[in-house]
Amino acid sequence: MSETIRELLSEEEVDQKIKELGEVISRDYEGKQVHLICVLKGGVFFTCELAKRITVPVSLDFMSVSSYGDETKSSGVVKIVKDLDESIENKDVIVVEDIVDSGRTLSYLLENLKSRKPKSLRLCTLLDKPERRVKKVEVDYTGFEIPDEFVVGYGLDYAQKYRNLPYIGIVKLD
Numbered sequence: 071m072s073e074t075i076r077e078l079l080s081e082e083e084v085d086q087k088i089k090e091l092g093e094v095i096s097r098d099y100e101g102k103q104v105h106l107i108c109v110l111k112g113g114v115f116f117t118c119e120l121a122k123r124i125t126v127p128v129s130l131d132f133m134s135v136s137s138y139g140d141e142t143k144s145s146g147v148v149k150i151v152k153d154l155d156e157s158i159e160n161k162d163v164i165v166v167e168d169i170v171d172s173g174r175t176l177s178y179l180l181e182n183l184k185s186r187k188p189k190s191l192r193l194c195t196l197l198d199k200p201e202r203r204v205k206k207v208e209v210d211y212t213g214f215e216i217p218d219e220f221v222v223g224y225g226l227d228y229a230q231k232y233r234n235l236p237y238i239g240i241v242k243l244d
């Protein structure tokens with residue numbers, strides 16, 4: 071089976087939105103240091119671009135989680151594949167994700183991180199598919215709300231492909 075990709079959000083739209091998010095976060099965290107937690111692998115492109123747009127001091131850490139499920143659906147059972155390198159105790163933390171879909175991964179992850187006693191904990195996602203929500207997740211910073219379509223690009227994959235696209239596209243199976 072092959073697939074085609076139809077552009078949903080252009081490179082310019084995504085770049086502009088990340089710039090705006092960076093400005094808002096820089097204002098919100100004025101006088102503080104922000105500790106970004108990138109959720110691998112999908113969050114990596116967004117995290118790098120966002121970090122470059124934040125003007126307060128930034129530190130970075132990475133976490134990798136896998137949710138047991140098929141390619142297009144997560145099951146809600148989440149395993150930490152790579153944990154953080156550093157403690158987040160007493161830090162102002164923002165989790166940076168590519169997309170919130172059912173909310174299962176993030177609701178697990180945020181609960182887990184909360185128990186590690188950060189000073190504050192917020193969530194920033196490039197994309198949100200609110201129609202698909204099964205678990206309630208409070209999102210503090212959202213790039214775009216998108217319809218219930220499977221998307222790729224800017225870190226998001228279909229069977230590990232297309233993460234490197236500089237725009238967001240909808241996958242159509244032929």
Ligand code: IMP
Pocket residue numbers: 112137143144167168169170171172173174175176219220221222226227228
């Ligand atoms: P959730 O637990 O259902 O919210 O799903 C979270 C994860 O599923 C995301 O971090 C993505 O890795 C993946 N995912 C959900 N929707 C899409 C999509 O449209 N394209 C690519 N990956 C997706």
Ligand code: MG
Pocket residue numbers: 109110111112113167168169
């Ligand atoms: Mg992800």
